[in-house]
Amino acid sequence: MKTDTPQTVYLKDYTPPAYLIDHVELDFDIRADGTTVTSTLAMRRNPVATPATLVLDGEELHTLSVAVDGKPATYTETPTSLSLNDLPAAFxxxxxxxxxxxxNTRLSGLYRSTDGYFTQCEAQGFRRITWFIDRPDVMSRYTVTLHADQATYPVLLANGNPVAAGAEADGRHWATWEDPFKKPAYLFAVVAGKLDVLRDSFRTASGREVQLAIYVEPDKLDQCPHAMDALKKSMKWDEERFGLECDLDHYMIVAVGDFNMGAMENKGLNIFNTKYVLARSDVATDVDFENIDRVVAHEYFHNWTGNRVTCRDWFQLSLKEGLTVFRDQEFGADLHNRQTARIREVRGLRAAQFPEDAGPMAHPIRPASFVEINNFYTATVYEKGAEVIRMIQTLIGRDGFRAGMDEYFRRHDGQAVTCEDFVAAMAAASGFDFAQFMRWYNQPGTPHVAASGSFDAAAGRYTLRFTQSNPRASDAAPYLIPVRVALFDGEGHLLAGSEQTLQLTATEQEFHIDNLAAEPVPSLLRDFSAPVYLDFAYTPEQLTLLLAHESDPFNAWEAGQRLASTLILDAARAIAAGQSPQWPDSFAAAARRLLQTQAQRGAAFVAEALTLPGEGTLAEMMEVVDPDALHAARNALRRHLAEELEGEFSGLYAALAISEAYAPTAAQAGRRALRNVCLGYLMELDTDAARRLALQQFEKADNMTDQFAALASLANVNAELCPQREQALAAFYATWQDEALVVDKWLAVQSTSRRPDTLATVKALTAHPAFDAGNPNKIYALIRNFGANLVRFNAADGSGYAFMADRILDLHDRNPQVASRLARCFDRWKKFDDTRQDHARAALQRIRNHPDLSRDVLEVVTRSLGEAA
Structure with a gap:
């Protein structure tokens, strides 16, 4: 599709819509040769806007007729707009x-999938269905009628409540749905398909009965109960934590295998990627079960934070997404394991959002401009946005935050609002001054906080000094940064009364703690109280003490990560210089102590603590990334630990075996996680005995968590001849080839392998029957995962870059959203050596110079090259 010259949209240019739409009546006549959409809009001029021409948005629409008040109208049409003049005040x-x-291969608007027709309208997909004012501050009530062949599409769904249905001639039928709540077009949804349904109900705190339904492809109902249970737990949790009750008579979830996103919160008719609905112990891992809990919760929580109160414009996207991610994080922590949940959140933030903040696509959680809004569904908007919300709760307390939420809904229920409106409600409820805090909404980049400590023995005073900066910000003004701190003595005891939250408000700032008998060991940024880089010159001995004794689980984990990061980076420099890395005995000793304390500290925590920092996170700490040396260094440390602790890993692996029936509980999941960490380390020994152990686990596993962990360990074996590896890969595919989501795991485990032949494997898999270039899940599993494989994607000969460029160009017109996400794999190309940069630049320029490049991809690529879109 030819793309016009991209136009940049600016927040500063926002104006209210010239017209409002009070009621929308839509009629869909779905047939094999196309769908006819009749739209009847009750419209009026906006009294607070300047009178103007009515301009409706549209894309790939074939207009059959236009009428105003029942009479044919004169209009001007372009490929993306329909304009009318001389309109009455209401019509x-x-x-x-x-x-x-x-x-519709873009999977935006109304599109056909295997089991029927589905919609995806966020952010601007509704304009691909009918002419409309497609912006979130135009909120309307909808009545929708669907017509389709009854045998082929027996299920007809839309937002709201079913009000009528009936049969038509020629074996067709119809159904009408009415949504009692105003909503923007991006929350619109319809479904027409052949689907099975799991039904249930939920009684709200006020005694209302809400009918629940999950619709899935035929023969998948046995994989739905966990999602239904998650939905009911979410509804109960939101009532108890925030006093928010479901406002609907019907709440429906529909799962579809062809979906660009994870899930969509359409009012009362959520449409989900199947990966966040379908689960059974033999096809889903513990992580899958937990992700389903959180994504189901996320979309349900949007019913209030996103639907009842929505965004005024797309620049406010984090208003709903950052807030709702925070809410689903809190739900997941309460439901599963709070200490490891926080660790995983920060691990993910550092792996995805910190590099984004340092790269060409850096933007504030509320961007000032965009070319294509789909490119701003990012880790910054979601995960950093959630961290900003978490800081608000840290500053005003949990009770103050709840009061602020109550005030937010009291002021803005049924409205489309801004980030300022949310923060103003928090300020009104708590009395806290958030003026300086708003910098978090408006500046890109990750702040750096440099800290140091000094002890005055004579005065018994310990002084903490902080300096903050952000090289990506537009000016040097300081942020308001909450830093949770505590002090420990030399024996690892928490000093009474030392826990507090410091508020950094100046570029340089000091804090004093008095009445100390000896110099303490500071614990800084506890629970990761702000999304910043913290620099403090901890000694290895201090970090070892914190790892062993820290009462804050996050900072205990963080101490281990700092120790491991220093060792790996030092080793990478040694390897690059042709030297052998050196490993201090103290690190293996600290790991041994962790293993010995798993019963007290929890298996889940120890599993996280023994997982070394990822290569992508470590790369951000290097001025120039040498992916080969970094990869070799990290693997060498894993091998060192395996050799030093072989007996402990073997013993714990046997001791952690679970005899009872599988359940995705926090306790069981923690045991499996640590047991599989032990297996992963044993595989580093590169012995036939370890490979046989992995194959034995693979063959005897009664759940996907253990089977896939064994497969992943075998998939990384470098040896040319490893019969266990080939046997496991072949058996896995033979067993699960009819389960699409499990096949995605099979693709992913090969594209993320550290084997030198990974690119050749990935290329071969693009021609495999398991791969479908039209399915986003398959593309993400095979292609995007390869792009995250630091050492293989960033091959010195540029072969990884050339392969990715080819895939982007294959997809850019077919599915621009997916193609632009693949283009993000190039974000950090300037971190590498000159040779790699030359290859990456050539690949990016080849993409940029492609005729009629889609706007989504063009924005990403030009920003990556440092050019204007």
């Missing part, structure tokens, strides 16, 4: 269009 506009959902 009815009717348009009839034809669309081709069977040919």
């Amino acid at each position: 009815t506009l009717q348009t009839v269009v034809r669309i081709q959902p069977d040919h």
